[in-house]
Amino acid sequence: MVARATFAQNDSKEYYTPKSLILPLHDEKNQLHMSLGRGGGFDLNLSYTFTDKLAVFTTASYDIGSKTRVTILGSQYKIEKNDYCIKGGLGYFTKVDNKILEVYLGGGSTKIDNYWYFRGYPEGGEATQARYNTLFVQCNSGTKRLQSDFAVGIRISYSVYTDFRFSSTDPNAKYIKSRYENLKGISADPVISYSYKLKRIKLNAQAGFAFPLTKNSATRVTEHTTNYGTTIVTSQDNIALSAILGRLSAQYNLSLKKR
Numbered sequence: 001m002v003a004r005a006t007f008a009q010n011d012s013k014e015y016y017t018p019k020s021l022i023l024p025l026h027d028e029k030n031q032l033h034m035s036l037g038r039g040g041g042f043d044l045n046l047s048y049t050f051t052d053k054l055a056v057f058t059t060a061s062y063d064i065g066s067k068t069r070v071t072i073l074g075s076q077y078k079i080e081k082n083d084y085c086i087k088g089g090l091g092y093f094t095k096v097d098n099k100i101l102e103v104y105l106g107g108g109s110t111k112i113d114n115y116w117y118f119r120g121y122p123e124g125g126e127a128t129q130a131r132y133n134t135l136f137v138q139c140n141s142g143t144k145r146l147q148s149d150f151a152v153g154i155r156i157s158y159s160v161y162t163d164f165r166f167s168s169t170d171p172n173a174k175y176i177k178s179r180y181e182n183l184k185g186i187s188a189d190p191v192i193s194y195s196y197k198l199k200r201i202k203l204n205a206q207a208g209f210a211f212p213l214t215k216n217s218a219t220r221v222t223e224h225t226t227n228y229g230t231t232i233v234t235s236q237d238n239i240a241l242s243a244i245l246g247r248l249s250a251q252y253n254l255s256l257k258k259r
Helices: none
Strands: 003-008 011-016 031-038 042-049 054-070 076-096 099-118 126-144 148-168 176-181 184-198 201-212 217-226 229-238 243-255
Touching: 011 099, 011 126, 042 243, 054 099, 148 201, 184 243
Parallel strands: none
Antiparallel strands: 003 011, 031 042, 031 243, 042 054, 054 076, 076 099, 099 126, 126 148, 148 176, 148 184, 176 217, 184 201, 201 243, 217 229
């Protein structure tokens, strides 16, 4: 889902949006896994086993529309989002006793474009644009039963921001623009997953969280532009790459083996 941070008074951003893990639980060659779900936006996961041990995968998610959030003090604000994320990579799978083990290596790119404001004051909000690239390794373990599947997974991600800008649209603060530079960090994303089978369709729920493994320091650059020129102020901020993960989906595994 999303990470929110408060950098200053009435200043809240969603800047880190890791998506849920891909958990196909492959167990044979020429198996196509398809999953359509919602969790931090709408998403589509595809993976295919081209040998009896190796797989390729890709995921895409798109989060657009207006959402209502609540601050820790109980105030409500709206956020308009237009975010997307794409990922892909390779995987290895095997069976040990009755358990399926999977390891995935991959990378992806995430774009953040949102605008938030307190309800009743849309002209006094803040816009955030960010982009970051991620490399990750992921390990899954799961079991398949007649009517259900259960799995756990953990992903270790290394993210590097190539852009992170934010500015107020308040008429009294439009002359102030800020950005973060040199933001990067490592996070761990453990999840649990449960699927219930309805004939050949699986209804899946996944829940977990992302927490930072490194202390991430970034340079904040703030520009104050007036009729007399521009003043630039820099500072060091600690930024936590953390978030809650959750997803509901419908899944389908199709065997393409020749009969």
